[in-house]
Amino acid sequence: MQFDQEIFDLIQQEYQRQQMGLELIASENIASEQVMRAMGNIMTNKYAEGYPGKRYYGGCEIVDMSEQLAIDRAKKIFSVDFANVQPHSGAQANAALMLAILKPGDKILGLDLSMGGHLTHGSSVNFSGKLYEPHFYAVKKEDGLVDYDMMEQKAHEQRPKLIICGASAYSRDWDYARVRSIADAVGAYVLCDMSHPAGLIAKGHLNAPFEHCHFVTSTTHKTLRGPRGGIILMKQDFENTMGILDTKGNLKMMSDLINLAVFPGTQGGPLEHVIAAKAVAFFEIMQDDFKVYTTQILANAKAMEKAFDARGYHMVSGGTDNHLLLIDLRNKNVSGKKAENMLVKADITLNKNMVPYDDKSPFITSGIRVGVPALTTRGLKEHHMDQIVHWIDTIIADIDNESKALAVKSEINEFMKGFELYQNWKV
Numbered sequence: 062m063q064f065d066q067e068i069f070d071l072i073q074q075e076y077q078r079q080q081m082g083l084e085l086i087a088s089e090n091i092a093s094e095q096v097m098r099a100m101g102n103i104m105t106n107k108y109a110e111g112y113p114g115k116r117y118y119g120g121c122e123i124v125d126m127s128e129q130l131a132i133d134r135a136k137k138i139f140s141v142d143f144a145n146v147q148p149h150s151g152a153q154a155n156a157a158l159m160l161a162i163l164k165p166g167d168k169i170l171g172l173d174l175s176m177g178g179h180l181t182h183g184s185s186v187n188f189s190g191k192l193y194e195p196h197f198y199a200v201k202k203e204d205g206l207v208d209y210d211m212m213e214q215k216a217h218e219q220r221p222k223l224i225i226c227g228a229s230a231y232s233r234d235w236d237y238a239r240v241r242s243i244a245d246a247v248g249a250y251v252l253c254d255m256s257h258p259a260g261l262i263a264k265g266h267l268n269a270p271f272e273h274c275h276f277v278t279s280t281t282h283k284t285l286r287g288p289r290g291g292i293i294l295m296k297q298d299f300e301n302t303m304g305i306l307d308t309k310g311n312l313k314m315m316s317d318l319i320n321l322a323v324f325p326g327t328q329g330g331p332l333e334h335v336i337a338a339k340a341v342a343f344f345e346i347m348q349d350d351f352k353v354y355t356t357q358i359l360a361n362a363k364a365m366e367k368a369f370d371a372r373g374y375h376m377v378s379g380g381t382d383n384h385l386l387l388i389d390l391r392n393k394n395v396s397g398k399k400a401e402n403m404l405v406k407a408d409i410t411l412n413k414n415m416v417p418y419d420d421k422s423p424f425i426t427s428g429i430r431v432g433v434p435a436l437t438t439r440g441l442k443e444h445h446m447d448q449i450v451h452w453i454d455t456i457i458a459d460i461d462n463e464s465k466a467l468a469v470k471s472e473i474n475e476f477m478k479g480f481e482l483y484q485n486w487k488v
Contacts, residue, residue: 080482081474082408083449084439087257087385087432088229090286091439092338093345094483099338100288108330112320124333131336134343138263141271141294143316146339147323147331148291151256151280155181156188158276158293161315161322162250162303163222165192170215170249171225172207173197175415175423177377177387179229179254196221200417205378205387206233213243220247226274227254230414230430232381234258237273250275258383260284260434263346264355267383271296276319284358284384284434287342288335293319354437358384361433364443368450377416377428385432389416395460397426403456407469409449439480448476 084091092100104124110117113125113132128146135144148154163169169189171182176199180187183195196219198212216224224244226235237253244251253270259279261267270277277294281287300312307313324331345351366380369388377387390400397413404411415421416428433441436449452469459465 076482076486078408081477082410083452083473083477084435085409085411085431085433085449087412087430087434088280088283089432090282090284090434091482092282092286092288092342094485096286096288096338096341096345099341100334102334102337104337105332105334107333109333110324110330112324124336127333127337127340128331131340131343134340134347135292135294138343138346139269139271139277139294141277141296143293143295143298143319145293145319145323146290146336147328148278148293149328149332149335150289151254151278151291152181153323153327154278154280154291154293155252155254157322157327158252158278158319159189159193159223160326161318162276162301163193166194167223168194168196168219168221169223169225170196170198170212170219170221172228172231173199175419176200176417177228177230179227179256182225182227182254200231200378202418205417207231207235209236209239209243212240213246216243216247216249221249223252224249225252225254226270227252227256229257230385230387231378232376232383232385232387233378234267234382235270237268237270241273252276252278254278256280257283257385260286260346260351261355261358261383264352266355266359275299275315281339281342284355285342285346286354286434286438287345288338290332290335290339292339293323295319357442358433358437360443361437361441361446362386364446365431365433365450368447372450372454374454384434385430387414387416387428387430389428390457391416391420391427393457395457396421397428398424399460400429400457403460403463403466404453406463406466407452407456408473409453409456409469439477439482441480 107124108118109121109124113129131146132144172178174184181189184190201208226240251274253274256279258267281290298314298316301315305313362381375389375392401413411431413426414428414430415426419427421427456466
């Protein structure tokens, strides 16, 4: 078979980009070598529609054990009774969960995308805003914190079938008990999308949603540091309230509805090689050194908060409880788009982001989102955060000076030589 030199050259270029630069995208991380090894394994050859012990194809004995191992480890990590590890992404997990419990046109209530929410929580350009009737709550203008009073008011006005908590650009913890009390008052289910802080929740650093939220979804990358994929979790299984019966006339359990919504509802054959990699990531999360890692994430995030504050940056909600910061650049007279583009020239990768009550379009934005999981995986500590913020500030303070950005790039490339991406890398 002829070797595809072109694509493997591009893979090597991407390795060099990651090795030499500062990765500050809050939703990205660096999977371990054994996670990547599992993702590239022979299980990619196996079709396995269905679930362990209940497949539509023969020859699934081994992948059944692999998938069951991933399920059991996810359940142990989060102390839950149910886990579906097949969703291809966090978006697929949310799509399947909504398919399981909603009908087209049902009302949902989520955090507005412009306030730090996620596309799958009701955005008009997403399936969640097209199939269902979306309504939104916000963060408070004065302090950037979730407005639970608004959530309660909207819930009583609209009486949604589902209330969604969780976000893609919110740096504070959540009051899941308050959300559940609001939902109970209007007869709604609660979905927590913990995709961003899942690794921090796994090790007890943040409030856990499982006692208060009927359903929990997550990606398996981000702070879980696994392969790209999704999971659906429930603390306890329960009978559905939708009148859906099994063949014996009994109400179906919610786990059955979720499993059916994943397959055959939204996906065909599961990616058993990726599920094997999820199992590896869950194994890593169960080790003591992952607690050391997540503790370092929080220390780095707080050190970065201090460094930005010292240089006069406005942080939405005043700082962070988790792995990310949302920074409003309007007091620096720089747009998020311009900041992102110039920082990339210096090999500093982050993303432009809308800030609450933004006066710019989603294509321009007034802010940037900054996260520390990938840098923490690389081995950077608190004392490195001030230098990183210094580099960011050097560029933002002189935003049109490309030569200065290139000078910073040279410094960063030299600095990152001390933090090897992978010890045994080869294409």
